[in-house]
Every structure is written in structure tokens, then in C-alpha cells.
Amino acid sequence: MNRYIDLLIKLIATPSFSKEEANAAEIMRSFLDKEGVLYQTKENNTWALCKYFDKHKPTVLLNSHIDTVRPAKGYTKDPFAPIEDGDILYGLGSNDAGGPLVALLAAFVHFYEREDLPFNLIYAATAEEEISGRRGLEIVLPEIAPIRFAIVGEPTRMELAIAEKGLLVLDCYAHGRSGHAAREEGENALYKAIKDIQILQNYEFEKVSNVLGKVKMSVTQIEAGTQHNVVPDICHFVADVRTNEFYSNKEAARIVSELIESEVKPRSVRLNSSGISEEHPFAQIAKRRGIRIYGSPTTSDQAIMSNPSVKMGPGDSARSHTADEYIYKSEILKGIQQYIDMLEELKL
Secondary structure, rough: OOHHHHHHHHOOOOOOEEEOHHHHHHHHHHHHHOOOOOOOOEEEEEEOOHHHOOOOOOOEEEEOOEEOOOOOOOOOOOOOEEEEEOEEEOHHHHHHHHHOOOHHHHHHHHOOOOOOOEEEEEEEEEEHHHHHHOOOHHHHHHHHHOOOEEEEEOOOOOOOOEOOOOOEEEEEEEEOOEEEOOOOEOHHHHHHHHHHHHHHHHOOOOOOOOEEEEEEEEEEEEEEEEOOOOOEEEEEEEEEEEEEEOOOHHHHHHHHHOOOEEEEEEHHHHOOEEEEOOOHHHHHHHHHOOOEEEEOOOOOOHOOOOOOOEEEOEEEEHOOOOOOOOOEEEHHHHHHHHHHHHHHOOOO
């Protein structure tokens, strides 16, 4: 299994920001070549089908991403210099999502030549997840067989996120009329925006999920005005909305638009809530094994899948996007074995 740790070390040493993943993709492809695994590519995405793929069997997708965010402020170590300190491996992308990426790959290679599996396996190492880009998994999904079920590799401490919230970003514009600040002129768009922000702050969506809880709405940015003595005629503010399974992003945007006077423009409505029920066979396996099941507040590539999916991987989401990011090598090795054991039990 050390070769998978070595693969992660190579990936850490290779900058792979979103839309700049070509070198990381080549590292993944070189590894697959050495393993004798046939693969396909599209831009910075790489995917492989199990050796005895049978179109009459259901297909399980194992997916994680090769891109990273840019280093957070506060790094005391070189983010691109992998450092091993006993069981700890430091470096940008080690936890999010290098650990899950290589662990899922190890599970795929383990099953690659198995003829007796009751399902097909596809492994996909994809791009642009960190920016919810359109040139990552979204362009791979049409190329692969219909997917019955997917495991998305993200750091969850190998606990099972059976659902995750959707992400809706709203650009809101309060409109007023400019005037001189020294006189009773104009209509202050900033004041109008403040009233709308207070409405959003106090609003609660009616439907609450047993797994994901309430819809979470936060105003996170605001900008207005050109100079101190001019009444602003427009104020732009941004609302971050995390939807549960009871609200599509399109519906949530409509509700917000009807609540406030400001103009509301969704950046995208495609990243909806996703997941499986607790009765799904994979969730049942987790229950039998005593693995914690929960709903995740963060968004991943699950959001663009129409098929049932879960999120699970070694590492801890609390370490993601932080300075001096790290993962425990033992977490990865235990994660590999847990993936293998759970897939051995899975029947769809």
C-alpha cells in the first residue's frame, strides 16, 4: 500500500489549482499505466472501467478530485513540499482530497480484475471540484455508463455522509437614486439593502430535514457607494444559501426573490442537495458496521449527479483549506481497507 502514499506525495509536490490540473492528471495517468489499468481522458479528467465491465450489471462510480484551493494564509511549511513526520503527512491537498483520491484508487485497483463482482466499478479522478467548475466531473458523466450508485471521496473520517446540502449563491441588488449626501436628496440604496438583509437574517424556511436540518442562509458580502458625499444608487450584497432536500435551488431562489424588494439573481441553480435514504444498501452496511451516518453541510461533486450517491473518505473536513494541511497515513490505509470491505458486502 506504500505506493499509494508515494502517489499522494507526488501529487502534493505538484501544484494543481482548479483549471491548472494538467500535471496532476499526468501523474494519475502514469500511475495507472504502471498498474496496467486502461483509462480514458478528457481535458484534465481521467477515468477507468474495471477490466471485465459488463453493461448488464449496475455500475458503481468511485470519484474524487485532483484540484486544490490556493494555499491559505498562515502556512509555516512549504505547501508543495511533502513533509512526513511519523504518521503525519503535511502538504496542500493531502487531506482535501488527496487522501480520499488515492484510497479510492487503491480500492478500484484491488477489484480491477475481479470477474465475480455483482456490479461494475468506474474510477474517476476529476478536475475543478473546488470551484464547482463545468470542465470536471460534469463533462465526464455523459461519457460513462449510467451510474446506479457513487461514492465521492471527501474527508469525512470514513464516516458516511448520506446527504449533503445544496449550494445557491444569490447576487442581490438594492436600487435607489443618487444625490448629494449633504442635502435631502436621493434614495439611499444601502438603507434599502439593510432592510432586506434583516428580512433574510430573520427568515426561516419552513421544511426541516431529519438528516440535513434547516436551510441555512447567510449574507456574506456587501458593497455600495463611490465616495463619502454621494448617496449610493445601488447596493450589491451576496447571500449564501445551503438547501436541504425539500427545496430545489430554483425554488429557494424564488422564495428569496419574493421576500425582499432587492433584485435577486442566482449565479447558478445546478448544485442541488443530494444523497440516499438510510434504507439504501450502502447505508445499511454502514449501520451494521457501526459507522456514523450524517448529513453534510458542505457541497461536493455529488451536487451535479442525478444518481444516488454518498460522501466518504479518510481525513477530516476540519483540516480542509487550512494552513499546514495534513493527513495521517494510517487514516489512508484504514480507509482503503474500509472501502474494500464495504464494497465486498454491497449488493445493488
